[in-house]
Amino acid sequence: GGAGTAGLARADSDADRARAALRSGEILPLTRILDTVSRQYAGDVIDVKLDRDDGIWQYEVKLLLPTGTVAKLEYDARDARLLKAKGHDLDRARKP
DSSP states (O other), rough: OOHHHHHHHHHHHHHHHHHHHHHSSSSSOOOHHHHHHHHOOOOOOEEEEEEEEETTEEEEEEEOOHHHHHEEEEEEETTOOOEHHHHHOOHHHHHO
């Protein structure tokens, strides 16, 4: 196999690690993150990625706000803590 197969194997092991982390309870299931998002913000989730950053699992959520702009939210996958929030109208979309 050439360079292509190495890339595939790496992607697979990432997915495997994510599955294992989910099974062991190291990270929260996506449904929990989506619940958290909908409690905190108005809008529709249009994209979610599970990423590992410096050994920390993070859910990256793209949110289509009622104003029509897209915001990006990053949650700690272990406890659904909001780590980062970027977006024009996020303040207005924030629920009380």
